[in-house]
Amino acid sequence: MVPGHALANGILFTDQYQLTMAQLYFRHGLHEATVQFDHFYRSNPNYDSHQAGYCINAGLATFLDWMQGTRIQDQEIEQLRGQRNSAGAALFADDFLAWLRAHGDFGNMTIRAVPEGRVVHPNTPL
Template identity: 55%
Template sequence: MDPFGILYTDLYQLTMGQVYFLLGLHEREALFEAFYRKNPDYGAHQAGYTVFAGLDPLLSWMEAARFGEEELAALRALKSRSGKPLFAEDYLAYLRGMGGFSGLTLRALPEGRVAHPQVPLVSVEGPLLQAQLLETALLNRLSYETLIATKASRVREAAGEAVVLEFGLRRAPAKGGESATRASLIGGANRSSAVSLSHLLGLPASGTHAHSLVQAFLALGYSEEDAFQAFAEVFPDNTILLLDTVDTLHSGLPHAIKV
């Protein structure tokens, strides 16, 4: 079972869904709107705008998400406090035949567009049960990417004409790195060090080298200058040197200038 599939949701979405189903409300037309109340707060001050992101990954997830036998077995294994099945078999049968989220219509801002508080980012229309089940996945994907895209946009604005590179994959939580890389590029970063994501987005990956390159050379009896020289010789057209492994001003910078 894919842990990021259709059960990548909160339990209460499914229990509310059963209430709708048993009362015959599950196919009533509903309208849900996703919005936020204020722009991001970065501590010292609040952002003056928000950049919307995360829509395309949400749509891709919606196309693939289905209740298969593994997912239904996982739900069937859940019990109430009295030990009875938490979900009725006719409800599970309905989920099996529901066909994911094909009954929903989404109206949304384009990714990269500036958004404003209290104004819907996405409107979801369709059967009540399907719209309810989408809530967690929608908020999970849109909220994080929008936050990162907004921060990246502010970095882009501060950098002016300078090149902005995104190196966050190693610091991100698991698949959160994918979302953060994508959102950073939407927000204004020129390039990313993430190889697969850059390829999928049609951009060349970019990067420097790690401290470990210099440390490896030092451990083997060579110098920081030797490490820089080796890297520059192997990649003469793509040389970006990391200066702060030993001492930025008294070692890294002089050696980089010399190389």
């Protein structure tokens, strides 16, 4: 994470589901498998009297810059270590947090995307 950026701009700017699923993949030995995830949107924006018929793919360069400069920090590991489930037990196991600390960046990820500025439609991988 770039110094001076808020924690919300770091690698933990995601939902809890993604983090718990990452731990589940780790627990079942799937964390090293090659996988594919698709990013898409479900419907065009509704601007009241004007219904948009499409969107423009934008922000890819900013996203890629963020990915290159972001990795999980000790502060974020400690934030995860402090999370508890409803029974009070640690939500994230120490072995998963150690793996995340060692591999918590996007260095092994390949991005294939619709080029910047292209028209895109709902339910189509971006």
